Amino acid sequence: MEEEDEDGSVESLLRWASQIGISDASTTTHHSLSLGSSLSVSHFPHSGGRGLGAVRDLRMGELILRVPKSALMTTDSVMQDTNLSQALNRHPSLSSTQILNVCLLYEVGKVKASRWYPYLVHLPKSYDILAMFGEFEKTALQVDEAIWVTEKAVLKAKSEWKQAHALMEDLKFKPQLLTFKAWVWASATISSRTLHIPWDSAGCLCPVGDLFNYDAPGKEPSDIGDLEDLLSSSSIHDGSLSNEDNTTVADAEQLDSQSQRLTDGGFEDDANAYCFYARANYNKGDQVLLCYGTYTNLELLEHYGFILQENPNDKVFIPLEPAVYSSTSWSRESLYIHYNGKPSFALLAALRLWATPQIKRRSVAHFVYSGSKISADNEIFIMKWLSKTCHGVLKNSPTSIEDDTLLLNAMDNSQDFCTFLEVTKLMSFRDEVDTFLEVHNMKDKCSDSNIVLSRKTRWSMNK
Ligand SMILES: C[S@@+](CC[C@H](N)C(=O)[O-])C[C@H]1O[C@@H](n2cnc3c(N)ncnc32)[C@H](O)[C@@H]1O
Structure with missing residues (x-):
């Protein structure tokens, strides 16, 4: 798709789009690489590659793109x-x-x-x-x-x-x-x-409407996390670019009424078109983004094929003893560590109860379910347990985040395949690189110094 031949140029896409009635609101003129008055197709290397940029300052809530029903492929x-x-x-x-x-x-x-x-x-x-x-x-x-x-x-x-x-x-x-x-x-x-x-x-x-890259909902995990715990749901979708799961629709509606963040696009019967609104104020040249929903990095990778370096909605599940699960009625999905390192409300509550002698659990349950601590000893015990368990998980992983970052930097900064191999020879986790080369039949390719690391190769190695 990124190849642009005669038929495949961005201009030809935009020309066709405007012929079939796709419009960025009050446009009358048609600029090259631009739909007109609000948006243009640009490249944003650090946040999604090809995407839509603002050609002028845009106000939050402003209609920025309309795609008529007749243009949608359904x-x-x-x-x-x-x-x-x-x-x-x-x-x-x-x-x-x-x-x-x-x-x-x-x-x-x-x-x-x-x-x-x-x-x-x-x-x-x-x-x-x-x-x-x-x-x-x-x-x-x-x-x-x-x-x-x-x-x-x-x-x-x-x-x-x-x-x-x-x-x-x-x-x-x-x-x-x-x-x-x-x-x-x-x-x-x-x-x-x-x-x-x-x-x-x-x-x-949705032609053109599917060129918006993703913006994670900016809510603090502490606000949203507790609500998610209550809903016992791993994802809340807004329905835009959604991998929609019917069981979460009611939950999403509940959230919608409490937050402004889920309002950037939808099909409107009155307009008989898909309408997109600016979800924030944008300056001319900024990338205009769309929130597809609330996703962990694993969910983003599963459904969209990318991860965010900073994802406020990311979650980590750590191994828990069966007795932790049976100490409360919280669902397994609600027992996780937030992106900022804090345990979820439900995990904290479950651990507090689990660390309490069985005979005393009933009498402290109401404190626990209201989010209160039971005692200093109980709190110290569970924090030490959490720290030990998290360290155990990290220690048992074949590579550390620092190793992964080194490897990614080597891929990004090496001019060619041979230089990359030279750089990785010095790395402590060389085994993984060797396995990769073997799997992709590249072990003996070093003599061909012109092999440049392709995007797919980079991704294959990017955990
Ligand atoms: C709806 S498309 C957006 C337009 C897309 N960039 C394109 O060129 O067609 C969604 C895809 O864009 C990429 N993407 C969107 N937001 C991203 C982000 N914040 N970071 C990295 N990739 C992103 C992912 O490949 C995702 O599957």
């Missing part, structure tokens, strides 16, 4: 093709997301005959979501939970692909569109780019 709009809709009727058991996956591949197969062709040529050629991770990348995650979530994501993608295979054969897809690689590409496109629409839980692909 299952309904693709199904206007009778060949496709008849085939879909013959395979009724697929989920709405599987169907949208098939619709996307179907449109890709039409090449220039697709009415979304100018949009499709701008989609990324590859993604880094967990379902695409191989054995090396999975192991490099190091943390049990992350490895388990990766295995689950890969299995889910494979089983959904197998289930949809008969339909795709029925539709006479070209061989390259029948592969797992093609399926997982479409799946990643949908996972990382669809926007919520009320009439289809699979969402829609």
